Amino acid sequence: MPGTDATDYDLAVKVVLDELPDLPHVPELPGRGPHADLTGRTLALVSELGADLQPAGWRLTDAPGIDQRRARSLLAQDLDAVEEQSQGYTGTFKIQVAGPWTLAATVERPRGDRVLADHGARRELAEALAEGLRDHVADVRRRIPGADLLVQVDEPALPAVMAGRIPTASGFHRHRSVDPPRASPALEWVFAAVTESGGTPVAHCCAPDVPISLLTGAGAAGVSVDLDVLPTSSYDDLAVLLEQGRPVHLGVVPTTAPARPLSDGTVTERVLRLLDMLGLDPQSAASLVVTPGCGLAGADPEWARRALHLCRQVASALA
Known part of the structure; x- marks a missing residue:
């Protein structure tokens, strides 16, 4: 975000x-810096290995450095906010x-x-x-x-x-x-x-x-x-997972605001076309989850909210 x-x-x-x-x-929120990005966030969880920030990025060390301790503190604060x-x-x-x-x-x-x-x-x-x-x-x-x-x-x-x-x-x-x-x-x-x-x-x-x-x-x-980058050769793998009722999180909503307004109907039709290609209908794809294509950290706050709302609307339409 x-x-x-x-x-x-x-x-x-x-x-x-x-x-x-x-x-x-x-x-x-990786915009807060390396202590909050994907790598720093995960190193905050790794209790048995020390790490610290160097000019080239994160590096393993003999003991936790100040940056790893800061990453852990930030994660704990975030979890406090979520819990509340x-x-x-x-x-x-x-x-x-x-x-x-x-x-x-x-x-x-x-x-x-x-x-x-x-x-x-x-x-x-x-x-x-x-x-x-x-x-x-x-x-x-x-x-x-x-x-x-x-x-x-x-x-x-x-x-x-x-x-x-x-x-x-x-x-x-x-x-x-x-x-x-x-x-x-x-x-x-x-x-x-x-x-x-x-x-x-x-x-x-x-x-x-x-x-x-x-x-x-x-x-x-x-x-x-x-879905924007997934080759059609991978579609069979998705179909098998959906037929087995296993989770498939499908990225179909842009991660940044598109040049033209995007409606939930347009996105819904796109998902329905894919399901049709897979030989499935929405009822037999109950484990499908509609998501943005990837993270929304590069979006403006208005589009981040809109993207999540679109995902919910499309999932509702499919259901």
Whole structure:
């Protein structure tokens, strides 16, 4: 969500609870800086590994640095705000965390270069993430006791990791590609931690080449994708998930205000055309969730609210 301070965060929580009564979530406001972005937010959960900010970004350290402690404090304040405004809530509630491969591609080792370059460091980071996620799920459940938690594991960098497109620190080379058998275990640890904690893991990736079968095979209950970039070759995977009643979060609402006004009818027709291509009708796709294409942090506040409202209207029309 857009915003740069605590007041913006309180407003974001209110907007989410007002516009998404059936599936609210803990908002993220990366505009507040690296302590609140996807990587910093997730490192705040990893209790067994230290980290700190360097000029090149987040780096693992022997002990938690001031920046990691600040990220943890900010997360705790945000959860306080969510807890206060969601008193008495019952139903599905979503939280988000960066996946192990996106972390490995964005966090540096103590001696430099990405964690991605070191097999042992990758394993250690993924295991620490899984353990920290267990504690985080328990904390959110304590704060919102009526919540049935849906945990979105964000893996925007996974396709680039698997294709060998992540640059080294020098920028002159690329890290070696990671094939599916080697990519799966880290995902399995994280998804299992969510499931064993009583949550439902859903993998989110808004890249065109999202490896749906890898993610679901590793334990994700479902996937979250951006229809604008998803190739038709992935449609069969979506159809299988919907037929099985597994979550499919379909990004069909723009993340920033379009040049021309967008109606809920237009978006609804688009979803219906897709379901028709898949050989499904809305009644047989009850596990479909309508979402923005990706995060709304780059939108203005007016469009962020409008986008969430559109999602709710389209879901209502489909139902």
